[in-house]
Amino acid sequence: MLASTVLESGTGEMNGLSDAAAITCRTDDRKFFDELVQKYHKQAYNVAYRMTGNHADAEDLTQDTFIKAYRFLDKYNRDMPFENWLYRIMSNLFVDTLRRKPKAHVRSLDEPVQQEEGETLIEIADSAAGPEELALSSELDAEMQQALSEIPEDFRLTVILSDIEGLSYEEISEVMGCSIGTVRSRLHRGRRLLREKLKKYLE
Amino acid sequence: MNCNKVRSLVSAYVDGELPGVEMLAIRQHLSECSNCASEYESLLNLKRLFGRLQPKHPRSDLATKICHRLDEMSQPAHDRWLSIFAKYIQPFPSRIRLAAAALAVLSALLVIRVGGSSYSNILSPTSVISTVASARMQNQAGAFVPQTALGTSVIELHPARDNPWLSPMPASFVTQRDTFTVRTAGFYR
Numbered sequence: 040m041l042a043s044t045v046l047e048s049g050t051g052e053m054n055g056l057s058d059a060a061a062i063t064c065r066t067d068d069r070k071f072f073d074e075l076v077q078k079y080h081k082q083a084y085n086v087a088y089r090m091t092g093n094h095a096d097a098e099d100l101t102q103d104t105f106i107k108a109y110r111f112l113d114k115y116n117r118d119m120p121f122e123n124w125l126y127r128i129m130s131n132l133f134v135d136t137l138r139r140k141p142k143a144h145v146r147s148l149d150e151p152v153q154q155e156e157g158e159t160l161i162e163i164a165d166s167a168a169g170p171e172e173l174a175l176s177s178e179l180d181a182e183m184q185q186a187l188s189e190i191p192e193d194f195r196l197t198v199i200l201s202d203i204e205g206l207s208y209e210e211i212s213e214v215m216g217c218s219i220g221t222v223r224s225r226l227h228r229g230r231r232l233l234r235e236k237l238k239k240y241l242e
Numbered sequence: 243m244n245c246n247k248v249r250s251l252v253s254a255y256v257d258g259e260l261p262g263v264e265m266l267a268i269r270q271h272l273s274e275c276s277n278c279a280s281e282y283e284s285l286l287n288l289k290r291l292f293g294r295l296q297p298k299h300p301r302s303d304l305a306t307k308i309c310h311r312l313d314e315m316s317q318p319a320h321d322r323w324l325s326i327f328a329k330y331i332q333p334f335p336s337r338i339r340l341a342a343a344a345l346a347v348l349s350a351l352l353v354i355r356v357g358g359s360s361y362s363n364i365l366s367p368t369s370v371i372s373t374v375a376s377a378r379m380q381n382q383a384g385a386f387v388p389q390t391a392l393g394t395s396v397i398e399l400h401p402a403r404d405n406p407w408l409s410p411m412p413a414s415f416v417t418q419r420d421t422f423t424v425r426t427a428g429f430y431r
Contacts, residue, residue, distance in 0.1 A: 084300040089298070102304075102307060106312065180295060183291065198292065202289050208254075230253055230285055240291065
């Protein structure tokens with residue numbers, strides 16, 4: 040509610056300017072940047088969540104993205120939509136964070152675990168009383184999120200930007216700093232991996 | 243177009259991101275090849291599935307948090323320290339707050355004095371005259387010299403910076419207005 044109010048009353052679009060054009064005119068205007076935060080933080084958070092797979096990391100990543108965007112606002116190129124520039128910053132931050140963190144092994148739930156008495160599968164206690172009580176949408180959401188988390192981050196971000204955010208190949212190539220051919224290839228390979236993990240929902 | 247070629251392009255076909263000629267060729271192939279058509283269907287369903295994901299919503303105070311961090315970032319460092327200090331002493335009665343502020347100032351002064359005196363121990367000047375520091379000087383070699391009082395003929399060593407002062411040799415120094423001669427023989431390590 041607040042965000043939409045600010046959106047309607049505050050940003051440059053009211054004055055006939057796109058956000059991109061307004062930003063280049065008002066790089067030192069804190070109040071204006073606050074309005075951009077209000078307008079774009081939900082969208083940015085959604086991508087951050089799909090990248091990281093949890094709320095705490097998504098919140099940190101979103102915050103860091105806006106802080107960095109504010110610091111480097113004078114480097115913003117108005118030819119790119121503001122949200123796409125945010126995604127670019129976010130993707131760089133995400134990769135940097137992964138490099139700094141000790142490598143965590145993401146284990147698929149279907150992956151057998153070696154034990155003394157042979158292989159076994161990981162069992163996770165189900166807090167719900169029965170499968171019927173778990174809403175399909177949240178179960179599916181969790182499965183899809185898990186599948187996303189298990190594919191390489193370049194593929195993951197490409198799929199998120201294409202299929203969740205609806206960006207074109209050209210826009211994705213700008214965000215990720217790669218060629219359109221690379222975008223095509225990452226989507227092709229990423230989707231095949233995802234399809235394998237989610238095949239029971241695709242039949 | 244053969245099956246291998248179609249399968250390498252079908253993901254981009256799903257997105258409508260191929261040139262018109264290739265789009266038409268693939269469409270033609272899909273109408274004739276059930277295997278490739280099923281490959282296409284599965285990728286299309288996958289894309290639709292991700293398109294149907296509900297957006298994840300942040301906590302309601304995320305934007306406020308971001309703006310707050312931006313405020314902190316825009317604040318000069320000394321203001322940040324002051325506001326942190328003010329926040330900590332806020333719950334206390336005014337007398338205690340005043341005492342805490344006085345203590346903080348005294349501590350700061352003490353740190354400065356202790357820093358100075360430790361350096362004085364090294365230099366141990368026998369003839370320190372002026373305590374006024376108002377002008378920057380350079381020695382003849384161009385090295386930076388501590389701030390001194392213009393117009394005074396004997397200069398105090400500022401307990402901060404410069405090795406050239408440790409020289410046992412007499413040295414003269416020039417400012418824009420005056421020339422000073424400083425006896426350094428009285429100083430020793």
